[in-house]
Structures are given as C-alpha cells and as structure tokens.
Amino acid sequence: MSAIAENNRAVIRLKEKFPSAVQDVKEFRDEVTVTVSKENVVEICRFLKTELRYNLLTDVTAVDYLGKDPRFMVVYNLYSIPNKDRLRVKAAVGEDNTRIDSVVGVWNSANWLERETFDLFGITFVGHPDLRRILMTDDWEGHPLRKDYPLQGPGREPYKGRLS
Amino acid sequence: MANKEIMTVNMGPQHPSTHGVLRLVIELDGEVIEKITPHIGYLHRGVEKLSEHRTYHQAMTLTDRLDYLAPMSNNLGYVLAVEKLLGLEVPERAQTIRVIMAELTRLKSHLVWLACHALDIGAMTVFLYCFREREQIMSMYEKLSGARMTSSYFRVGGLSQDVYDGFEADVRRVIDEFPGYFDVYEGLLTKNTIWLQRTIGNGVISAEDAIDYGITGPALRGSGVDWDLRRDNPYSGYDKYSFKVPVGEKCDTFDRYKVRLVEMREAINILRQALDSLKPGPILADSPKVCYPPKERVYNSIEGLIHHFKIASEGFPAPEGEVYQSVEAPKGELGYYLVSDGGTKPYRMRIRPPSFVNLGAIEKMGKGTMIADLVAIIGTLDIVLGEIDR
Numbered sequence: 001m002s003a004i005a006e007n008n009r010a011v012i013r014l015k016e017k018f019p020s021a022v023q024d025v026k027e028f029r030d031e032v033t034v035t036v037s038k039e040n041v042v043e044i045c046r047f048l049k050t051e052l053r054y055n056l057l058t059d060v061t062a063v064d065y066l067g068k069d070p071r072f073m074v075v076y077n078l079y080s081i082p083n084k085d086r087l088r089v090k091a092a093v094g095e096d097n098t099r100i101d102s103v104v105g106v107w108n109s110a111n112w113l114e115r116e117t118f119d120l121f122g123i124t125f126v127g128h129p130d131l132r133r134i135l136m137t138d139d140w141e142g143h144p145l146r147k148d149y150p151l152q153g154p155g156r157e158p159y160k161g162r163l164s
Numbered sequence: 165m166a167n168k169e170i171m172t173v174n175m176g177p178q179h180p181s182t183h184g185v186l187r188l189v190i191e192l193d194g195e196v197i198e199k200i201t202p203h204i205g206y207l208h209r210g211v212e213k214l215s216e217h218r219t220y221h222q223a224m225t226l227t228d229r230l231d232y233l234a235p236m237s238n239n240l241g242y243v244l245a246v247e248k249l250l251g252l253e254v255p256e257r258a259q260t261i262r263v264i265m266a267e268l269t270r271l272k273s274h275l276v277w278l279a280c281h282a283l284d285i286g287a288m289t290v291f292l293y294c295f296r297e298r299e300q301i302m303s304m305y306e307k308l309s310g311a312r313m314t315s316s317y318f319r320v321g322g323l324s325q326d327v328y329d330g331f332e333a334d335v336r337r338v339i340d341e342f343p344g345y346f347d348v349y350e351g352l353l354t355k356n357t358i359w360l361q362r363t364i365g366n367g368v369i370s371a372e373d374a375i376d377y378g379i380t381g382p383a384l385r386g387s388g389v390d391w392d393l394r395r396d397n398p399y400s401g402y403d404k405y406s407f408k409v410p411v412g413e414k415c416d417t418f419d420r421y422k423v424r425l426v427e428m429r430e431a432i433n434i435l436r437q438a439l440d441s442l443k444p445g446p447i448l449a450d451s452p453k454v455c456y457p458p459k460e461r462v463y464n465s466i467e468g469l470i471h472h473f474k475i476a477s478e479g480f481p482a483p484e485g486e487v488y489q490s491v492e493a494p495k496g497e498l499g500y501y502l503v504s505d506g507g508t509k510p511y512r513m514r515i516r517p518p519s520f521v522n523l524g525a526i527e528k529m530g531k532g533t534m535i536a537d538l539v540a541i542i543g544t545l546d547i548v549l550g551e552i553d554r
Contacts, residue, residue: 028485028486028487029248029249029251029485029487031486031487031488033486055375056375056378056380057378058378058380058490058497058499058516059488059499059501059514059516061501061514061516063503063511063512064512075501075514077488077499077501077516081375081389081391084391084396084397086488088486088488107376107378108373108376108377108378108524108528109376109377109378109521109524111524112520112521112523112524113378113521116520120212133205134204134205135204135205135208135553135554136205136208137205144210144213145212145213149213151213151214151217
C-alpha cells in the first residue's frame, strides 16, 4: 500500500470504524480503491456519506472476473462535492450468491444505476424498491455484460470475422 | 368531489418532445401527473460489451455514438481515461486544441438544447437561429476530422492530425460572432412573457435532492451547487484558463436556462484564451508503442513500419489496474471507468453517462406538475438517448 492510500483520510477513518470489513486498500494512478465485505456495504456507504461527506454517488457498476473466486466485483464510485475528491469502494459478490444490499436508502441515484447493474450482470440488490430490467426488455434472458455471454447475442452463429 | 379517476397516457418513444426514443408512461389525475414510469433502452447497442472486444484505439469510434450531439466530449473523456491508465503525457498543443474542440462542442450541444427546448415550449424562431449557428461548428468538425458527427478526432496520446489551414480564423470568427447571437436568443427569450411563464417555477429540484439523485452538470448548477469539474478537478490544462462557473438560485427551469446561457458565453471566453495560447509544436506524445507513427516513418523506416503494424494488428498493452476519469461534458459528468488486465483490449469499460443519471430524477421532478410542463422538464434536463441507452 502506498503513501497516498495510507494517508487518505477516508481510509484511516474506515479502518478505525470498520476494522474487520475493510479487506484491501489499493492505490493506482492517484486513485484510492477500498475493497469491503459485502455484508457491511450499506453501513460503510452511509458512514462515508454522513461522516466523510461523500455526498455524490457518481456510479454503480460491476466487473465480471470470470474464472476467479469471487466472480463479481460491485464498484461504487463516490465523489465529495465539498472536498472535491473521489473514492472507489468495491465489494466482492460470489457466483453462487449474487446478492448484495442496495444503497438506494443512502443515495437515490443508486436506483437506476443498480437497476442497470442488475440488468446487465444479474446481481440482485436486496432492498431495492423497483428492481426491474432497464436497458434490455423485460423478457430478456441472460445478462449481456457477463463474460460468458456471447458477443453476438444468444442463439446466433458466432461471429467469425476479425474483431480487432 | 367526484371520485378520482386515474388515466394512463403513453408518451413516446416516437414523440418529438422526448428528444429521441424515450418512452414515458404517465398516470394522470386530470392534467396533473401522479406518477411517471420511464422506459429506456430502445437505442441500446451494447457499447460497453463491444468495447471489450476492440483494442483501445478501435474502441474510440464507439464513443462518438454515445452523446451524438457532443462527440468530441465523449472522445475526450475516453482518451483521457486511457492516457491515465497508461500514465501518458500529452503535448501542450494537443491539449490546447482538445480544449478548443471541447468548448466548441459545448456550444454545439447547448445550441441544440436551446433550440429544442425553446421549440418544445413553442418558440420556433430560436430553433432556426440555433441550428444556423450550429452549422458553423459542424462545418469546422467536418474540415477537421472529415465527419460532422462521428469525429474520432482525438487519439490516445494526442490528435489524429494537426488542424487545417484557416482553423484559427474559423475559431476567431466564432469568438467574434457568437456573443451577438447569444444576445439575439436572450432578446427573444429572457423577457418573453410566454417563456417566463413556462419556465419560472417549473421543474424545481432543491440542491440536496439534486445531489441525492446524482444530477451533474448545468442541471446541478441551476440548483445552486457551485461545482464544475473543469475548475475543481482540472484536466487537459483547464487550470490555465480563467472562467466563471454560473450557478442558479431558484432551482427551476429558468435558472437552468440562464446557467447554460452564461456557460456558452464562458465557453467563448475559454476559446479566446486557448486560441491566444495556441503555439506550434508536436500533436502526439512521443510514445512509439502507443501512438501511430507518421506515415513518412511508416514508409521509410523499419521501426516505423513495425510499430504501425503492431499497433494496427494487436494494439498496445495497458498496465494492469483500474482508473476512473471524468470530464465536464455539456450534459454533466461523463466518466469512463476502465479496468485493464494487462491486455490490449479493455477488460471492462464502464461509461458513466450524465443523461442517464439526470433522467433518473424525472420521476421526482415531474410528480405533481401539469402534463404540459413535463415537456419543459425533459428539455431542461437536456438528455440524449444515445448516451442513456449506450
């Protein structure tokens, strides 16, 4: 862990308050990423919002690390308008139980962003008020942004041309 | 009172005031909106999925097609994210031209916003004027990149080519002429009784609510939040220019209108400073493994040929890691979250579209208003469906 991450105010406070939930702190290109356990994600987000003034939830998304365990990472990009700084919070979600608590109760902007993550990755946000597909049609099968979902879509001949 | 009867009305996806293919299912009590259920995704092309199968240079062309009213802002966010991932420095001339193009793009996007917003509320003249002025910028786009909309003019590490002869004169013409055009628009609208009645007190959202719903850009500043990424987290050398960040007070459509108009004037201000500081110099970073070599080197040196072949056939590898880079696009914070596994293609490219998140607040802003005012709310949010659906 580098100096920037170590001296980051949010990281210090999080480690004090949630010693067992903070699993990993990384720093890359001056950006700090904190990996937390998914059980505590709502508490941690609420703490970050109320105590550390990360008042804007910029983005919620996920990354599919197919073949690794746990398979998914849910990513929250936070921003503090008063302090003008960013923090990325990640929580691992396993393939066998793709459920994580919803943060809509903390930021309303999570509503559509979580719906999109549910739609494209199949991650269920427990406690979300209206968890429906948002970009794909309601009767769509599968979750397109998963790595094992074919690029050309289901039930079609695989594309044989050059991709790059 | 007679018992309340709720009527459900469908608006869109083919409706001129929904600015594309937005569909709203509206539950009405008389003319008052009880509930709005937006349906989006009609333009979903899977840009994020497609980008995982393209090299970093190739994925650029996909970004043109997000917010098609502001292609170069999308390109800018993307190249900045990749450059951050690589740790690449961009030459000053390239940065300045990027700023010039980004500000022209802001003007171009805001002109369409004003045109359509005014047209939706019934001001036809403004629409025609705005599109006439927008054409100037469109033709600059065409001369610069060969395309009016799908520009892909920027490159990872700089620009695809230097500007054309007469570019400076064209920018100078915009700087000289546009403030007069803005006066014309303001003359038509700012004291126009119909405009005032339709916009004052319409679509009010408080600063706290706006932040809570994740609204960014001019729509947030209209609610009085003094925050602009160009000033607060500067990129591409924006810290060298001085400009005002306008904020509203009453959090309504009229204040957002005023904020955007001041923003257009400030864009002219930035353009003037950027053009004055434009000096000759290289337009691509000195990084032969990432940037395409000039054609002269491809044809005349073996290294140039090898580099060109390698970049074209397999791309360049990016170090393992993840970055988030955002720019102040005309519609708000446009962010790119790139995850690299060390390969030549993005492992994951997430686009954080401002319109998508801003539109999420429509349920809140539209509730309890008259159905005719909903059209003004859609206009003031300034959404583009290409970016929402991706």
